[in-house]
Amino acid sequence: MNPEHLATMANEISAFFAATPDREQVAREIANHLKRYWDPRMRRQIVAQYRQGGEGFNEHVRRAVALLAEEAPPPS
Numbered sequence: 001m002n003p004e005h006l007a008t009m010a011n012e013i014s015a016f017f018a019a020t021p022d023r024e025q026v027a028r029e030i031a032n033h034l035k036r037y038w039d040p041r042m043r044r045q046i047v048a049q050y051r052q053g054g055e056g057f058n059e060h061v062r063r064a065v066a067l068l069a070e071e072a073p074p075p076s
Contacts, residue, residue, distance in 0.1 A: 006046050007056030010034070014060040023060070030064035047072045 010030070017029045034043055050057065050065040057065065 001042060001045060003045070003049050004056060006042065006049060007054075007061070010046060010061040010065070011056070011058050014058055014064070017060070023063070026060045027063035027067055030060060031067040034064065034068060043068060044072070048075065051075065 013033055014026065014030050017026045020026045020029065034046070038046075046065055047069045049055070050062070050069055054062050054065065
């Protein structure tokens, strides 16, 4: 999938949770959404994108994908 499209979709998801005052809670909610509803290939791709600098991610998405990256196996 196009990396720009993944970033756009993740940023749109973060907008849903943006009213939550706790920034860490926002990151956890986004990460949980990505785990529940995104295909594993999409999650692997967005984690790889994060590890390459996370271009196009807003701050909430960057933190959420960092949480996913902590759980993901290191790249081969």
